[in-house]
Amino acid sequence: MATTKLTGNLTKQRGVVLVVSLVFLIALTAVAAALMQNTTTDMKMSGATEEEVVATQEALSAADEVIYNQVEGDTNNFAQSLVNFPICDGLLTGTKTSATGCIDIRNNDFELEADCPHSRSASSAQVFTCNVLRLQVNRTYGRTDSSNVEVNSGIAQQLLRN
Numbered sequence: 113m114a115t116t117k118l119t120g121n122l123t124k125q126r127g128v129v130l131v132v133s134l135v136f137l138i139a140l141t142a143v144a145a146a147l148m149q150n151t152t153t154d155m156k157m158s159g160a161t162e163e164e165v166v167a168t169q170e171a172l173s174a175a176d177e178v179i180y181n182q183v184e185g186d187t188n189n190f191a192q193s194l195v196n197f198p199i200c201d202g203l204l205t206g207t208k209t210s211a212t213g214c215i216d217i218r219n220n221d222f223e224l225e226a227d228c229p230h231s232r233s234a235s236s237a238q239v240f241t242c243n244v245l246r247l248q249v250n251r252t253y254g255r256t257d258s259s260n261v262e263v264n265s266g267i268a269q270q271l272l273r274n
Contacts, residue, residue, distance in 0.1 A: 167253035
């Protein structure tokens, strides 16, 4: 008699466990898919942020390289007369980055000789003038080079007054 009672209960529950387990499986699959989508988005954002930081550092390095090449090189373009600016060609020829650089006059639309900014070094008044220039380096980055980093450096080159 005990045997027929046990088999009678099994026939009534056939398939219920399968349906319940499939519902749980679908819910867990949806949660896993949502977490994977969130992780993929986070990875893309962190990759883009890293690429921006690298592009900024490359632009800063390119600006430092231009200043070093001008000061230590054969010709110092910073000491040219104001009418010769802007200088954009050949500033970043040896760099491995896709950056462009340009030296231009800063806040001097009329190309007038400017006095030098105040400094701690002593000098005779009205003996020196300054070229107050701006070095601008643009570096594009991104999958399609659609983003841009711009680095501006101010340069005051001391010159003897004519």
